Amino acid sequence: MTVASAADRRQQVVWKGPPRLDLRYEVTHRPTQSMWEAMMKVTPGMASSGEDPIVRELEDYVAELTGKEAAMYLPTTTNGTVLACMARDVRGKQVIMEARCHIYWVERLHISHLAGAAPKLIRGDKYGAMDLQAIEDAINETAYGYTPPTGMICLENTHNVYGGTVLTPAYTEAVAKLAHDHGIDLFLDGARVFNSAVALDVPVRALTAPADHLVLSLNKGLGAPLGGVLCGSREFVDEAKVLAKRMGMIAIHKAGLFAAAGMVALKTMYAGLADDHRRARRLAEGLSEIDGLSLDLETVQTNLVRVSTAGTGISALELAHRVAEHGLAIHVMEPDVFKMALCYDVDDAQVDEALAIFAKVLA
Template sequence: MNPIDLRSDTVTQPTPEMIKAMSQAPLGDDVYGDDPTVNRLEAMAAEKLGKEASLLVPTGTMGNLIAVLTHTKPGQEMILEEKSHIFLYEVASVARIAGVQTRPLCGPRGQMNLECIEEAIRPDNIHFPETGLIALENTHNMYGGAVLPLEYMKKVFALAQSRNLPVHLDGARIFNAATALKRDVREIAQYTDSVMFCLSKGLGAPVGSMLVGSQTFINTARKHRKMLGGGMRQAGVLAACGLVALEHMVERLHEDHDNARFLAEELLKTGHFITQPESVKTNIVNAVLDSEKNNAFDLLEKMAQNGVLANARSRRHFRFVTHKDVSRDQIMEAVAIFNHILR
C-alpha cells in the first residue's frame, strides 16, 4: 500500500494522459532548437504568462540561477526576502556560480517593506557592490504558501523600474497564487521581468520548470542553460508532460487549496498542533507541535511506520503539502494517525 505522502507536491506522479503523451511526442534535438514538442511547450508557457519567450529547464533551482546569471554580472548584489527559497535552499548557487552577493531583507509573509527595499538599493559608492536585481517569491514556501498581493507586486515593480533594476519572480507555484487570487496568471507576471515556474509540483509533471521573459533575455538564458549542463536533447518526452500540465492540471489546483485548509482545521482540532487555517491560502500547511515534549524529527519515523510521510522544518515545526495524489479521505486518515501517535 502506498503511503500518504504529504512531504511536497514534487512527489506527484504523472497522469495517464502524460504517460500517453510521452509515448507519442514528436522529437528532435532541443539543443539545436528542433524538438517540436519542446518548442510548442515554450511557446505555450510564454503565451500563458504574457511574455515574449520561454525556456524549458530541468529544475526550478537551475531556472532561478539562470535568471540571476542573465540579469546580473559578477560582483553585483541582489535583494531578496530572508526566508526565500533562493536564499535558503539553493546551495548558495547565486554566490558561488553567478558571483552575486545576496542582500536578504525581512519580509513577513514574503512581503519586504518597500522602504526597506529602497534603502537597500546601493548608492554609487566605491565601497559598495552595485545592486543588480530584486527577487520575489510567489507563492512563498516558508510562509506556508502565502500569496503576494498584486498591488504589492505592482509597487515593487514600479520601484525597480524607477531605479532601472530588473525583477525576477521565483514563481515555482505561481499557478497556485493565481488560483488563490482568482486572477489570470498574466496579471502576476506583468509585474516582473522574468518568472520561473515549476511543471513538476502541483501541475503533476515528472520533470521540468519554465523560465519566461523577453526574447532577448531568453536568448542569453539559453546560453547560460547550456553552460550549466541543462541543455537536453530529445526533451520532448518531458515537454509532452508539461503541455498536459498546462492544458489540464491548472484548473484543479483549488482542490489542493481546499484540502490544505481542511488539513489545517483538522490538525487544530486534535489539540496537538497549532495551525492558522485562516492563513492557509494555497497548498502548504505550517503546523507547530503544541507540546515541547514532542520532537518533530522523532515523530517523522513513527509517522512513516504508520504510512504517512511528512517534512519537519524544525524540532516542533512540520510542513505538510497537499497535491493531486492525496485525497480528502487520505487527509482524514493521516490526521487520525497523527492523533493516535501523539496520544
C-alpha cells in the first residue's frame, strides 16, 4: 500500500513511494527522454568559476528571452528570490506583495531571516492582481509620522494559490511604472511565467521586461530536472553572484548536466504548455460537474486547477485520502480547497482517470 497509515496523517497525504497518478505538482515528474540524452553527452566544466559552457549558454539564452542583461543559474527559484532581496538591500524595509503569493506563503522566513525584509501584504483580486491604488497607499502609509521605506514590490505570474492565474503585460507595466515613479524596484516571481506567456499568446519578455529583476523555474511546466534562473541587470546579477558565494549557494558541481537538460526544456517544452492548459480546462470542467465540488472556471487559465470541497461535506484532506486509495495524489491547499497541476507527463487518459476516481469516491 502506497498511502501512509492514519497515524502519519498530517496536512497532506504522506506517500511512501511515488503516487501512480501525481497531480500535486509538476516537480515530481521525470525529465523527458531528450533531456536524459542531452545530459549523457555532457562533460561538465567547473560551473562555479564560470567555466561551464552550457551553463553560460543557458544564462545567456534566458537573459535574452526575458529581455535582461544577465542571468544566473541556481538550484531553485526560492534561491533567486532570496538573492534578489539581499542584492537590493531590503533590510528593514517593507516589501510589498500579494497576500497569498508564494513568497509570503512559503518563503517569508527566508527573506526576513536572510534579507531582513518586512513583507507588506495587499490582498489581490481572484487573479492575484493587487489594486494599483492599494499599492500606492501602502507605499505612502504613515504611522505616527513615519513612512516605512519600501524596498521592493513583488508580483507573481502565474499566481499559484489562485490557481495558475495570469497577470497581463499591461498590468505588469502599470505596476512597474508605479514602482519606478517612487524609485522602487519591481521583482517578478515568474516561476510559471512561461505558462502565462502561452496563455496570453505573448512573448515571455512582454511579461518580464517591465520588471527590474525576476526569477523563473525550469523544473515546473518545462520539466527540467533542476533549476531556477535569476535575471536582471549585469550589476544586479554580479552582486547576486557575490552574495550566493557568501551563502555557499553557488557551487552546483556538474551543473552543466542539468543545464543541458534545461536547454532542452527551454527549446522544446514551451509549445506543449498549451496542451497542459487544455487538459487543465478539461479536468476543471469535468470536476465542476461532480456534485459538491466547485470551482471558478474563469480562473482556470493555465495548468493549475483550484477546487473547493465545501459542498461535499468533507475536507480537502479527507478527499485527498479517498482518492489516494486509488493512486491519485492531489495537493491540499486549505481545509476545503485542493489544487492539481497538469504537465507534459500527464495525458488525456490520465485526466479521464482522475475524473473517474473523483466521481467514484464522491458518489
